[in-house]
Amino acid sequence: MGDRSFDIGGSVFLTAEELREMLPKFFEIYNKRPIKINFGGMGFNHSFATYAVASKLKPNTVIESGVLRGQSTWILEQACPEAEIFCIDPRPRADQYISDRATYIRDDFSLVDWTNCDPRNTLCFFDDHQNSYTRLMDMKWWGFVHAIFEDNFPCGEGDCYSLRHVLSGFGHPRMQMSTNARGRLWKRMRTKLKEDFLWSFYPRQQVLRKPNAVDRIGFKRNVSIYQELPPVVRYQSNNWGGKWEGQYDSVAPLYAEIGANEHAISLERIDEEDPDRAFKYSYICYVRLI
Numbered sequence: 001m002g003d004r005s006f007d008i009g010g011s012v013f014l015t016a017e018e019l020r021e022m023l024p025k026f027f028e029i030y031n032k033r034p035i036k037i038n039f040g041g042m043g044f045n046h047s048f049a050t051y052a053v054a055s056k057l058k059p060n061t062v063i064e065s066g067v068l069r070g071q072s073t074w075i076l077e078q079a080c081p082e083a084e085i086f087c088i089d090p091r092p093r094a095d096q097y098i099s100d101r102a103t104y105i106r107d108d109f110s111l112v113d114w115t116n117c118d119p120r121n122t123l124c125f126f127d128d129h130q131n132s133y134t135r136l137m138d139m140k141w142w143g144f145v146h147a148i149f150e151d152n153f154p155c156g157e158g159d160c161y162s163l164r165h166v167l168s169g170f171g172h173p174r175m176q177m178s179t180n181a182r183g184r185l186w187k188r189m190r191t192k193l194k195e196d197f198l199w200s201f202y203p204r205q206q207v208l209r210k211p212n213a214v215d216r217i218g219f220k221r222n223v224s225i226y227q228e229l230p231p232v233v234r235y236q237s238n239n240w241g242g243k244w245e246g247q248y249d250s251v252a253p254l255y256a257e258i259g260a261n262e263h264a265i266s267l268e269r270i271d272e273e274d275p276d277r278a279f280k281y282s283y284i285c286y287v288r289l290i
């Protein structure tokens with residue numbers, strides 16, 4: 001990213017050693033997942049990172065925002081078998097995995113009354129493609145402290161204001177930053193109209209954010225831990241087809257290659273089930289508010 005020197009005390013929540021220890025059990029769990037190809041949702045790396053954070057944290061409540069087919073619901077359930085689970089998605093899918101112990105909400109995280117949650121023992125999991133910075137503000141309003149942000153787009157990519165965008169000062173000046181995801185002319189024209197509308201009342205909307213340094217300062221004042229969880233393995237190219245360098249640089253993977261390590265058989269099988277997608281990685285992170 002533009003500035004990888006961002007340091008809030010060097011604190012980490014999970015070490016690479018702890019993550020490696022959790023892997024064997026996770027392979028067994030992942031083999032039983034209800035959705036073999038989770039198109040549009042998490043693959044192996046982010047599923048493992050979510051499982052690892054939730055297992056270590058052992059929250060008594062989990063709030064999942066962004067359900068899609070329910071794969072992440074299932075992963076969170078495996079990690080926190082005792083926790084109460086809330087699943088938020090305004091557009092639930094017909095083919096969704098439904099948990100019999102979750103409460104489903106068709107609204108937005110910011111519009112729910114969380115009075116009855118124990119906020120310091122709750123894990124908020126965001127995979128909803130909304131503004132991550134204002135999600136942190138919403139969390140603070142209710143006293144929540146633990147969050148996972150599944151999509152943490154690097155500068156110049158993605159459809160929402162990510163924490164990497166915040167930390168780099170790059171902002172999120174287009175609704176869709178990734179050039180190859182902007183669609184055909186008609187879609188681009190409609191998006192431009194929406195953007196013009198949003199710019200017309202800029203300070204009162206949450207989608208577009210000009211490049212700025214202030215959000216990083218606000219972040220630093222309120223966050224005690226920001227850790228990008230490493231991928232278990234990475235593909236040669238990043239999610240946008242380029243090299244893992246510059247703003248696309250990531251923390252080192254737990255293993256350098258899919259093959260040639262103690263988990264090669266498990267990793268190769270996972271890749272065969274969903275080739276070129278299973279090990280995608282988008283800088284998933286754990287955040288702890290002060």
Ligand SMILES: C[S@@+](CC[C@H](N)C(=O)[O-])C[C@H]1O[C@@H](n2cnc3c(N)ncnc32)[C@H](O)[C@@H]1O
Pocket residue numbers: 038040041042065066067068069070071072073088089090091092107108109127128129130
């Ligand atoms: C990337 S998918 C989630 C994938 C899922 N977590 C998984 O890995 O299996 C994003 C989901 O966010 C949902 N979404 C959109 N706006 C939302 C909002 N304001 N609150 C919660 N979910 C939202 C979409 O309907 C979509 O199902």
